[in-house]
Amino acid sequence: MSVPFIDLQRQYLEVKTEVDNAIKEVLAGGWYIGGAVVAEFEQKFAEYIGVKQCISCGNCTDGLELLLRAYGIGPGDEVIVPAFTWITDAEVVSLVGAKVVFADILSDEYTIDPVSIESQITEKTKAIIVVHLYGRPCRMEAIMALADRYNLKVIEDCAQAAGAKYNHKRVGAIGHAAAFSFYPTKNLGAYGDGGAVTTNDEALATKLRLMANHGQKERDNHIIEGKNSRLDPIQAAALLIKLKYLDQWNNRRKVIAAQYTSQFSEMDGIICPQPSDDHIYHIYGIRVENREALKAHLSHYKIQTAIHYPKALPELAAYSHLKLSIDQYPVSGNLASQELSLPVFPELTNDEVAEVIRGVGLFFDK
Ligand SMILES: Cc1ncc(COP(=O)(O)O)c(C=O)c1O
Structure with missing residues (x-):
């Protein structure tokens, strides 16, 4: 017998009828960017995570970058990230022009060590990106206490932890904001790239929505410069089905x-x-x-x-x-x-x- 590390086709076959029908509906509807299906996914995912706002985007990397920019983090600032994670968490810090500062992880849990975080905090530190690595929640209580004490933003990287709970709250609803990946191999995976940011901060959510769509408030009314980072309705339709499971x-x-x-x-x-x-x-x-x-x-x-x-x-x-x-x-x-x-x-x-x-x-x- 051979055992694959992962076989995405098996899950697709399990939900094939529902997913195929949902995708066909999008195709027949003639609306291929944004629109009702994306809005419905954002609403259902926000409900599932237990936050006021979900802003979908192209992938988790974009979500993290958008968050750093929305918080005004850039040159001269420092952001603490775990020394052991996928490169995204450090990449996005450099991308916005800030300095990456690494903290070590806990020896039994493999998530960022609050003691190591505190040892790396300086006057320039603006945020901590915490990663619920492998699907295990970080020690959020200690981390949020540090954030309070030093006035830092906590951004949760939930790419590997969609659905995980910490103290009966889902990850993505604990820090100031969070980013998710719907990369196909993730616990909630799309059939291509996809991502989302979750937060209870309404003002932040409004800014992120602008930033992820060229800074447009409505068509041709560009309030700020942004970028193009969107979850498409075909992926949203599939994710709506998969979220149920x-x-x-x-x-x-x-x-x-x-x-x-x-x-x-x-x-x-x-x-x-x-x-x-x-x-x-x-x-x-x-x-x-x-x-x-x-x-x-x-x-x-x-x-x-x-x-x-x-x-x-x-x-x-x-x-x-x-x-x-x-x-x-x-x-x-x-x-x-x-x-x-x-x-x-x-x-x-x-x-x-x-x-x-x-x-x-x-x-x-x-
Ligand atoms: C911990 C972590 N953060 C971020 C990402 C990036 O996700 P995306 O490919 O959606 O940008 C990944 C993907 O592998 C990840 O594992």
């Missing part, structure tokens, strides 16, 4: 993760993700010292794995000009050298889950 799919991820954790916890040499009811396992990442050997072993048994991510951000060539040493971010450096992601998508069959457990067990002679 998100909790069910996230629960299935949790079930698979619990099975892995209960089996692997018995094996010497594996560190499992620390169990948490809040985790929705976009990624199930184990830590092993001999990662390459385990990856090759699983590949021999036709079990696909992935690495998220092989380098911490300060180790990337893109940030060599900052002249940082990974020794300053030991937890990030360690995770980058040991993480291995196992298949955890909701459509995995029980047999496939058993096969992953068997394959890993054979490696550890169990």
Whole structure:
């Protein structure tokens, strides 16, 4: 039996009739940018997250960049981001002309460490981008307390955590604003690119709507300069269907993760993700010292794995000009050298889950 790391076609086939019909309706309606379907998705997603406003956009990277610009962050300002995440979170800071400042992550949770954040705060710090990495919420209580104390904006990167809850509130409703990705592999994935910003700040939402649509209040009335970053109605129609199943799919991820954790916890040499009811396992990442050997072993048994991510951000060539040493971010450096992601998508069959457990067990002679 072979086990794919992810198979998007399976989920499509599960919702095919509904999605096909919704997309056909958009096509037949003759309205292909903005309009009622996009507005309906924004309203339903805001309700689901539990915020007043959802502003859809082209992707999560755009959403984060728009937020930094809307907060007036630019040259001379500093923004703190985790040293271990997808490059987007640092990229957007540079894109607006501000300085990226890295904070290390927590050794068991892999999300940004509030103590490390505080050690990096200076008079120039304007915001913190916190990432609910792998689908596990950050320690938002401590982070919001820091933000209050130092008067900082907290932007949640929810790209990997659509539907996750922290203290009974969904992520995306806790910081000052948040950005989501609907990239196809995400827990709520479109059939192409897509993104959204969520916030309770009405004035911010109005500004973002302008900024994401060339600064137009209405046609040809450009109040400010903006950009073009839009979710199209075909994607919105598909997302409206998929949103109905998100909790069910996230629960299935949790079930698979619990099975892995209960089996692997018995094996010497594996560190499992620390169990948490809040985790929705976009990624199930184990830590092993001999990662390459385990990856090759699983590949021999036709079990696909992935690495998220092989380098911490300060180790990337893109940030060599900052002249940082990974020794300053030991937890990030360690995770980058040991993480291995196992298949955890909701459509995995029980047999496939058993096969992953068997394959890993054979490696550890169990
Ligand atoms: C944590 C994180 N942030 C941001 C992004 C960027 O999302 P998008 O591709 O929608 O810009 C990703 C996508 O992989 C991500 O994993």
